[in-house]
Amino acid sequence: MNMMKRITLVGALLILLLLVLSCSRKPAQTAPPPPEVLVTTVRPQDVPRVLERVATLDGFINANINAQVLGYIVSRDYQEGSVVKKGDLLFRIDPRPFEAALAQAKGTLAKDQANQVKADADKKRAMDLFNKKVISAQERDTAVAAADSTTASVEADEAAVKQLELNLGYARVTAPIDGVVGFANNQVGDLVGPTTGPLTTMSQIDPIKAVVTAGEGPFTDFVSRHPDATERNAYIKTLDFDLILGNGELYPHKGKFYALDRSLDPKTGSIRYYVTFPNPGNILRPGQFGNVRFVADMKKGAMVIPQEAVNELQGSYQVAVVGNDNKVSIRPVKMGERIGAMWEVTEGLKPGDKVVVQGLQKAREGSTVTVKDWTPPPDALVSKADQQKKP
Numbered sequence: 001m002n003m004m005k006r007i008t009l010v011g012a013l014l015i016l017l018l019l020v021l022s023c024s025r026k027p028a029q030t031a032p033p034p035p036e037v038l039v040t041t042v043r044p045q046d047v048p049r050v051l052e053r054v055a056t057l058d059g060f061i062n063a064n065i066n067a068q069v070l071g072y073i074v075s076r077d078y079q080e081g082s083v084v085k086k087g088d089l090l091f092r093i094d095p096r097p098f099e100a101a102l103a104q105a106k107g108t109l110a111k112d113q114a115n116q117v118k119a120d121a122d123k124k125r126a127m128d129l130f131n132k133k134v135i136s137a138q139e140r141d142t143a144v145a146a147a148d149s150t151t152a153s154v155e156a157d158e159a160a161v162k163q164l165e166l167n168l169g170y171a172r173v174t175a176p177i178d179g180v181v182g183f184a185n186n187q188v189g190d191l192v193g194p195t196t197g198p199l200t201t202m203s204q205i206d207p208i209k210a211v212v213t214a215g216e217g218p219f220t221d222f223v224s225r226h227p228d229a230t231e232r233n234a235y236i237k238t239l240d241f242d243l244i245l246g247n248g249e250l251y252p253h254k255g256k257f258y259a260l261d262r263s264l265d266p267k268t269g270s271i272r273y274y275v276t277f278p279n280p281g282n283i284l285r286p287g288q289f290g291n292v293r294f295v296a297d298m299k300k301g302a303m304v305i306p307q308e309a310v311n312e313l314q315g316s317y318q319v320a321v322v323g324n325d326n327k328v329s330i331r332p333v334k335m336g337e338r339i340g341a342m343w344e345v346t347e348g349l350k351p352g353d354k355v356v357v358q359g360l361q362k363a364r365e366g367s368t369v370t371v372k373d374w375t376p377p378p379d380a381l382v383s384k385a386d387q388q389k390k391p
Contacts, residue, residue: 034367037359038374039322040305042349047299049339050382055210055243057288059203060276061177065090068170070193071097073186080183083282084175084202091173091184091199093192098171102164109157116150123147179204180282203286206279209258210243212292216269225297241275244291253278255292293382303349304342306376309357310335319349320356320363322371328356328363340381 071093078090126143129135175181181202186192192199214222226232241255258274265271275292277284310333311318321331333348349355356363357374 034370035362036370037356037363039354039371040357040374042303042353044301044303047302049296051296052291052293052382053212055212055290055292057284058209058211059205059286060207060209061204063176063202064198065200066198067192069167073188073190078181083180086175086178088175093171095171098168105160105164109161112153112157116154119147119150177204205282207276208279208284210275210292213270213272219271239294242293246289303345305355306357307343309355322354326368328367330365
């Protein structure tokens with residue numbers, strides 16, 4: 001029994017010693033893996049300079065429909081918001097006052113025409129008698145003056161009849177263009193006239209125009225790129241424009257440049273230009289907002305990198321380049337034109353260099369990193385109007 005107790009005690013002591021030794025050992029430390037960065041490989045490429053600007057849609061032609069004569073509306077003959085053709089009846093103003101005035105004017109004309117016939121006969125007779133020395137020169141002159149007076153009266157009556165015929169025609173308010181007619185501002189029974197404001201408004205919207213605004217800087221730069229007016233106009237006609245709608249969808253029809261405004265707005269320092277888009281089915285309506293996008297030109301053989309890859313320090317620029325050994329070197333570079341979210345590198349990089357785009361804070365001189373390819377966003381080359389100086 002004593003022997004067993006001793007063996008048990010020795011075993012317990014050994015177990016306790018092993019536990020103490022195992023607790024006193026420090027775990028082996030392993031080196032952390034190299035930090036991960038996203039890189040892009042520099043390659044010369046033809047880069048399209050894509051510009052995008054905010055646009056407001058407007059009717060190609062907008063017409064205010066006004067009453068040309070004073071009178072009461074007796075009917076509205078169109079469906080509000082519908083498409084009408086040029087010459088379609090929109091409103092009718094009570095024609096009876098104009099019919100009565102026209103009838104009276106025609107009566108006056110007929111009476112004066114009868115007087116003119118008699119006055120012309122008297123004039124002819126007086127001339128014959130004067131030539132035969134039967135009447136005096138004064139009597140002849142009186143007859144001639146009377147004939148001329150009736151002739152003038154007839155001409156005035158004819159002009160009055162034409163004016164009243166126009167007024168009677170104005171009692172029918174018709175569409176001056178093909179287009180969509182808006183809501184009526186006046187209803188049946190309203191007294192309307194030339195000073196009461198538009199009865200309604202209509203717009204020709206096929207094609208529809210997009211009103212785009214460019215700043216003075218982009219406009220000046222555009223002219224400097226194309227100083228010859230003939231070449232500039234020919235170049236503008238070759239441009240195709242895309243329209244991105246307010247919901248982000250791409251409009252299926254291409255647009256064409258239409259016109260440039262005559263002057264810059266002195267308040268904003270910007271200039272407007274119009275781009276027209278086909279609008280079959282009148283899908284687009286005036287007042288909609290969207291973005292107009294087009295390829296301004298091509299930058300041949302450009303080496304571009306994301307702007308976020310460039311570190312600017314006191315007027316100088318640096319990028320982090322990862323070598324074949326996955327070691328980082330900080331390299332000074334010279335930068336050229338910004339193209340959308342990209343930036344052209346003119347000096348300091350060569351084709352095949354891997355530039356760190358994301359994870360710059362981990363990329364220190366001489367450090368080792370793990371690289372993964374950076375994927376550019378789909379609109380990386382799109383220059384937003386409010387962010388870029390180039391047109």
